Amino acid sequence: MGGCDVERREVSLVSLLCSVTTGPESRRRLLTPVALAIVLGLLVLLVIASRSTDRRLGLPALLPGPLGASIGALLLASGLVIWAWTIALFKGRGVPVKPPRTLVIVGP
Numbered sequence: 301m302g303g304c305d306v307e308r309r310e311v312s313l314v315s316l317l318c319s320v321t322t323g324p325e326s327r328r329r330l331l332t333p334v335a336l337a338i339v340l341g342l343l344v345l346l347v348i349a350s351r352s353t354d355r356r357l358g359l360p361a362l363l364p365g366p367l368g369a370s371i372g373a374l375l376l377a378s379g380l381v382i383w384a385w386t387i388a389l390f391k392g393r394g395v396p397v398k399p400p401r402t403l404v405i406v407g408p
Contacts, residue, residue: 320331363371 320327
């Protein structure tokens with residue numbers, strides 16, 4: 301296995317991730333969309349669970365109306381800019397399953 305020194309033969313999340321990230325390019329290319337779908341699915345689940353929890357606990361909206369929407373849009377736009385910059389730094393490899401072969405030493 302590439303550079304993975306996993307002492308036990310049992311399948312674990314660490315050994316799976318290590319074998320995928322250090323394995324052949326074809327395997328990484330195949331599993332990149334799967335990893336992206338898992339990450340996006342977890343984000344959607346987090347948003348749904350947090351909204352449901354707020355509703356069940358009867359918590360009011362933090363900033364209702366146009367002010368809250370404006371601040372939310374500004375934060376979203378800022379996050380997208382940082383995300384795009386990171387993708388550019390990692391040479392288009394934005395999923396941890398497909399790391400760059402060279403060390404990235406600059407950052408946002």
